[in-house]
Amino acid sequence: MSDVVLSSVTQSPVFKAAALGETVSLSCTASKGVDNDLSWYLQKPGQPPKLLFYKISRRQSGTPSHFSSxxxxxxxxxxxxxxxxxxxxDYYFVQKPPSVTICSVAAVSF
Known part of the structure; x- marks a missing residue:
């Protein structure tokens, strides 16, 4: 298994309170060279993380159409x-390989 690296990215915002119908943008900035093996996940309380996008912008089956990457x-x-x-x-940005980078990007709430 690859190392888990927590210092390779910065994320913004860490917490986002959103109004229904608002457009929300969550960003991660990598501080070192990356390939395109980057994914976004959504985790809801009591559930495992659900893959939304992989290889930057490839939509996972079941990802709602109002999401884009x-x-x-x-x-x-x-x-x-x-x-x-x-x-x-909770939204997560994951970078792999050669390392696995996981950062909690935002908790979106209302």
Whole structure:
């Protein structure tokens, strides 16, 4: 298993309170060279993390259409257009390999 690296990225915001219908952007900035093996996950209380996007912008089956993912080194962004109550949770940006970087990007709440 690869090392877990927590210092390779910075994230903004750490916490985001959103109004229903608002557009929310969550960003991670990598501080070292990365490949395109970057993923976004959403974790809701009491549930395992759910993959939303992989390889930066490839949508996982079941990811709602109002989510989008984009970016290029070093800045990567997850956008939620018209946020819904069901979108509340902890969002994670994951970088791999050669290391696995996991950062809690935001807790979206209302």
């Amino acid at each position: 984009s970016g290029s080194e070093p800045e990567f962004t997850l956008t939620i257009n018209g946020v819904q109550a069901a979108d509340a949770g």
